[in-house]
Amino acid sequence: SVSSAFDFAPNLFPLSSTAQGYTALGAPSNPALDPTNALNGGSLEKNKSLTYLNGLSLVVGLIIGSGIFSSPSQVNKNAGSPGASLIVWVVAGVLAWTGAASYAELGGAIPLNGGAQVYLSKIFGEWAGFLFTWCAVVVLKPGSAAIIAIIFGEYLVRAIIGAEAVDASTWLNKGVALVGLVMVTLLNCVSTKLGTRSADVFMFLKFFALLGVTAIGIVVAVTGLSYKGHANEDWKTRGWFEDTNTNVSNWAVALYAGLWAFDGWDNVNYVTAEFKNPTRDLPRVIHTSLPLVILCYILANISYFLVLPTSVIESSNTVAVAFGSQVFGPVGSLILALFVSGSCFGALNATTFTSGRLVYAAGKEGYLPAMFGNIGLGKNHRAIRLHSINASPGKSRIPRKLVDWFADADAGFFFTPISAMLLNATLTAVYIVIGSFDTLVTFYGVAGYTFYFQTVLGLIILRVREPDLERPYKTWITTPIIFCCVSLFLLSRAVFAEPIQTLLVVAFMVVGLVIWFAWVGRRRNKSKERFRHADEGESVGWRFWKLWSR
Numbered sequence: 001s002v003s004s005a006f007d008f009a010p011n012l013f014p015l016s017s018t019a020q021g022y023t024a025l026g027a028p029s030n031p032a033l034d035p036t037n038a039l040n041g042g043s044l045e046k047n048k049s050l051t052y053l054n055g056l057s058l059v060v061g062l063i064i065g066s067g068i069f070s071s072p073s074q075v076n077k078n079a080g081s082p083g084a085s086l087i088v089w090v091v092a093g094v095l096a097w098t099g100a101a102s103y104a105e106l107g108g109a110i111p112l113n114g115g116a117q118v119y120l121s122k123i124f125g126e127w128a129g130f131l132f133t134w135c136a137v138v139v140l141k142p143g144s145a146a147i148i149a150i151i152f153g154e155y156l157v158r159a160i161i162g163a164e165a166v167d168a169s170t171w172l173n174k175g176v177a178l179v180g181l182v183m184v185t186l187l188n189c190v191s192t193k194l195g196t197r198s199a200d201v202f203m204f205l206k207f208f209a210l211l212g213v214t215a216i217g218i219v220v221a222v223t224g225l226s227y228k229g230h231a232n233e234d235w236k237t238r239g240w241f242e243d244t245n246t247n248v249s250n251w252a253v254a255l256y257a258g259l260w261a262f263d264g265w266d267n268v269n270y271v272t273a274e275f276k277n278p279t280r281d282l283p284r285v286i287h288t289s290l291p292l293v294i295l296c297y298i299l300a301n302i303s304y305f306l307v308l309p310t311s312v313i314e315s316s317n318t319v320a321v322a323f324g325s326q327v328f329g330p331v332g333s334l335i336l337a338l339f340v341s342g343s344c345f346g347a348l349n350a351t352t353f354t355s356g357r358l359v360y361a362a363g364k365e366g367y368l369p370a371m372f373g374n375i376g377l378g379k380n381h382r383a384i385r386l387h388s389i390n391a392s393p394g395k396s397r398i399p400r401k402l403v404d405w406f407a408d409a410d411a412g413f414f415f416t417p418i419s420a421m422l423l424n425a426t427l428t429a430v431y432i433v434i435g436s437f438d439t440l441v442t443f444y445g446v447a448g449y450t451f452y453f454q455t456v457l458g459l460i461i462l463r464v465r466e467p468d469l470e471r472p473y474k475t476w477i478t479t480p481i482i483f484c485c486v487s488l489f490l491l492s493r494a495v496f497a498e499p500i501q502t503l504l505v506v507a508f509m510v511v512g513l514v515i516w517f518a519w520v521g522r523r524r525n526k527s528k529e530r531f532r533h534a535d536e537g538e539s540v541g542w543r544f545w546k547l548w549s550r
């Protein structure tokens, strides 16, 4: 039988009842909730619990993260003027919006969980799905984790030690970033619940931080009051488009930074199957959540501009701290720094959680060495199961409630894909050490948009190749065309703007293709039976892709 990878994440999406009723590695306690059943024609009725509002908060929560507190400097540096920066933010947002709309059509036409991996396999062949998985494991997941960790480090160092320390040594920031990474990795190795529960705790921080920035900005602009006695007057004397950069490549780099803040829009697809009324609600979710995020980001940026001189915005990745200190003084910067680093820690935790499962699924699938598809500390590791605690409740000094809260009663401590998580943590650490926010954002963007482009191009191909395919939701054909044109522009400019990052991405892809054609792909063709599910596009791992989020 298909051992469901999804079993390990009973509570990642507490909103959806698909996730309920599972026991780790075991059979679903309720057969009606078994996704395999549903695929075989069983009923998914009970799982369809998401409403429009649930979907909205889920998507908005997935997208808003570190970016709006860190990207503005890179956007401004490269766009040159506040007006141009705002244009970049709008373009990035609209690009994300057209992308999400296109993915929604694909999600309806190919109603399997798994997102790009599945669509690419279906449209271009399995090599494309493999290449995506490969790049997700070696570039996208650890790359995004490294970006978030770096921002976490910078904000925390600023909060605790002060601005001078951040500027004095990047190693201090990186050290804190690494400590954060080690902490979340440990957390996620110890237990599933420990990971997901802490995610919930940290989730709300970013909403407060973002709302705070916007509200404060408006108040300061209207009243002209701030800690330093006056609001920033820069924008009154300086034209909004003064000094706009005319170099196209710089605009591309600015766009990558903006796109980072909007990234995560593809996650919309991992919840399609859970909507009560997907045909009606999915488009509604996309066409409200993305404009909403765009609006929030524009307002936050205007707030930054009204409060801070552009030179300050451009000079650091921690614009929210400068903002806090300008408005409220040291206390303000401390509070904002704590909020943002908390939000980043939560995002890092969620990313680590899903990356572990992704790598695990790739190991199970035969895409990676089998050891990465192991659970616990090794093949023969017997997890320290909670049963032992439960069996002798009197002897345990840990309160039962606490134990239940932290760990799945059935999963037990260390009953997690540890080797997978270690691989991910190692790669992330390498990126933290060798990269910086600016370089990693472009690196991530080039790799990410290569696949977004290919996938949306696949939508157009599918329209031509299979015009009669049932498409519960159909975008205007202009949507994917706009997306493809803009992302092609972005990708082509990357070669000139950031040749090293681009080369690295290309190198990783070439290695991936070699691995596929020389080794993994061949082996899979030889053992069709073993990988039967993959050939049907319902690989052992696809359910994990649902967790590819945040």
Ligand code: ARG
Binding pocket: 062, 063, 064, 065, 066, 067, 068, 144, 148, 260, 261, 262, 263, 264, 347, 351, 548, 549, 550
């Ligand atoms: N937009 C998020 C941020 O601003 C980044 C999301 C990372 N993407 C992802 N699929 N995990 O931090």
